[in-house]
Amino acid sequence: MIGGHRAYRWIWRLSLRARLTLLATAVLAVGLGAGGSLLVITVSAALFTSVDSSVMQTSQDVVTLVKTKQLPNPVPTAGPAQLVQVVNARGGVLSASAAADQVVPMMPLGQLTAAANQGKLMVIAGEEPGREGPLRVFVSKVDAGGGVDYVIVAANIREVLDGGKVVRTAVGVGFPVLLAVLAMLSWLVVGATLRPVESLRRGAAEITGKGVTRRLPVPDAHDEVQRLAVTLNDMLSRLEVAQDRQRAFVADAAHELRSPLASLRTQLEIAARRSPELSTEDVLAEIDRLSRLVDDLLLLARMDAGMAAPARQDEVDLGEVARGVAKRYDGGQVPVVVAPAPGDLPLVVGDRDRLARVIGNLLDNAVRHARTRVGLSVVAEDGSVIVRIADDGPGIPAADRERVFERFTRLDDARARDDGGVGLGLAIVADLVRGHGGTVSLTDGTPGLLATVRIPFRTTEAEPPRKRTTRSRR
Template sequence: MAVGSRIGVRARSVLVAVVVVCVALLIGESALVWMLQSNLEQTAEANAQARASEIVTQLTTDGLAATREEIADRTRHNSVVQILDDRGNVLVASSADVSRQPLSPQRPAPGAYESVETDHLSAGSDGEWKVVTTAVRLDSTLYYVQSAVPVGEQHETIEIVAMFLLAGTPLLLGAVALAVWLLVGRALRSVEQIRGTVAEIDAQRLAQRVTVPPTRDEIAALATTMNTMLDRLEASDRAQRAFVSDASHELRSPVATLSTAGELAATADPARRAALLATMNTEIARLRGLVEDLMTLARADARDLGIPRAEVDLDDLVADEARRLRLTNSVVVTAAIEPVRVLGDQRRLEQALRNLIDNAARHASTTVRLTLTSTATEAIIWVDDDGPGIPVADRDRIFDRFVRLDEARSRDQGGSGLGLAITRTTLRAHDGDASVVDSPDDWCRFEIRLPLVTESLDHSAGPRGCGN
């Protein structure tokens, strides 16, 4: 098991923060020490070079004798000066301690400067020094001027700074660890509050919500998301309870009828028993259809409706339904049909279409009109009837389960109130939809839309009517 999986978010955050800050501090401290050392060395070299340049100028202007006296009179405690001949012999020295041997073996050309760092100039001048050497020619004589300044103090300064930085690093890392620990703990307290609130919510307290902090950060987004999820769960619970209540109400009527008919049939004469058995068969058929409808909607809710995809001639389905309605109903049926092909389950599409057509036939005054047409991407079916229309406010609600409208469009003839809900569920499973739309002649119009098969369709045959 990885180490990261054995420690919590809080400890991981502290560990990552400490590692990142430690690496950043080491890089920054190293860069700071390097720049400080480079700056101090450049300053020391510049001072030594300036002193050597000063001696060269004086040597050129006043000569060797005057320069010797000047060096002896103005000896600087923080610098050492030598003048050498062309063979490297010490002619002039600012101190007797450095009068025996040259400060540096470097011999640059006239006008050039060379520097070197050494830790031993003479027996009395131990320590770290920066030595700059240059040359000057007077008449025919070549002289070398060497100037040395101590750099030991600069190195000690750098070491002290480095030690302070290293000593302060653990303190700073400790402060970072404490700050991150407290900040992450504060953030996790909000998460823990959200977790605790959600843990207390059950089926009896679905209306409870998580407090959203006013921080507008990820924690607030998490709380908002949790509330949105709880809204969906509450809405789903309400829908489920309403569905169970309505289903129980619908099942109660046929069950009560069967129970009563069975009790009466047990003591009835043969003629009355036959009538009661016929009633029982009718209620059993009604009960079977209701159960099948409920199972269809339950599978749809569980996303297990199982829609096989095959090419379906939608024009044949509409024509068959028009023919069936003419044979089983007294209303006038007209149809205008184009050849249209879609992908889907032919049996379920036939059921969805039949539910709309039977609904139109129940509420039509005299006529039901079926129209099948298409656009570049969709097949469109219009089911019109000349019965009472549906108010605009109820046009979407009518597809809900067990919805009752006013008496003009109410359920009748033993209908379960699930036909339109099944129709919309089936069509949406086919990537289509069903809706109530306006009709040009103010009839009641249901509209079905389904995506076409991607292959190009042949519309050369034109509309095909089914007669009256």
């Protein structure tokens, strides 16, 4: 049973259109096969019935002539294909039709007696002299008063057999052609039937991929697919309302939190100036942490609202941006070592502030978990500017390297036990990089972790990518 299921697995790998066409073709093949077989059997039976009726009728007529002693010579027949002989008990031919042998009976005397006693139609070969066969034969025994006579009526059935062969040939040749035509029509009809479903799929893919506000196309036909499209559009409307409410809540909450945090910070700074002995560093640190959290939430809310693409389209030197961000970590406990960048890095198009946010978040994450150092390099490879940030910390298990880009994801190991982190930094990095048409990935740094950001630069055959050169320092 398991092997049987495996044998039919290939069917489920086909598209729905192909499966429906295959099913319809199989049903048509069975139907046409049954219809063709029935046609051949019916036509052959009709031809034999016509011949048998003619033979029986001629036999009755000749028997009547023998009984009334009105038998002519030659004996009349229903057509040139019929042969008639009247044979006496000694095997002599008393009378025959014009086409029949006038001397030699069509059947030996013993066979005549047996056939007459059976009273059934039979077929005999036609290769013997005096007749062309095969023949459909009926033998009647007649008591003529002076003895027993046998009336032999035969009909050549070669035309009948040839007619059946023609029908079988026509069915055998026409069946595959007709099946192929019907299979093609089934393919077209199924394709036309599923076209609205494909339109729904493309519409759903566009909504998922672009995140824009739109609805699925509703087909004109008033059928199940049209009702499905209407129902899905209603569902999208409800989801859009719920999503708008959620975005508005996050944006409003972040906006409302920024004002009291700024006020608290200002008051603490004033208090610290008036009373130098008052220690406000811990409180200010917590306020900074909350401010960063509010800024992250506000940025995520804006990106969810369809603003993930770069707000500005500047020409950005990622090497310069990386060096500027790295300067923030000068004098820190973990040094950030910037590798010398080539002086002809192509410029990428995007938002300078958001790209700096990407590098800053990755550096924050690397510095937080590095043991001794963090490395930063910017190079151009394969049509992209690549930023690599490596640390020598505990790293992240391979199974969790995709999950850490999800929002509010915190791992259980030492790397994720942030000093105040809530799991939004890498999620923001992923969204911002995606908005610039790039990719971000985490790999093994041996030791530690290597974060790689790829931002494509735009090139055309007529206009090569612009490059910015830096003067060498002495």
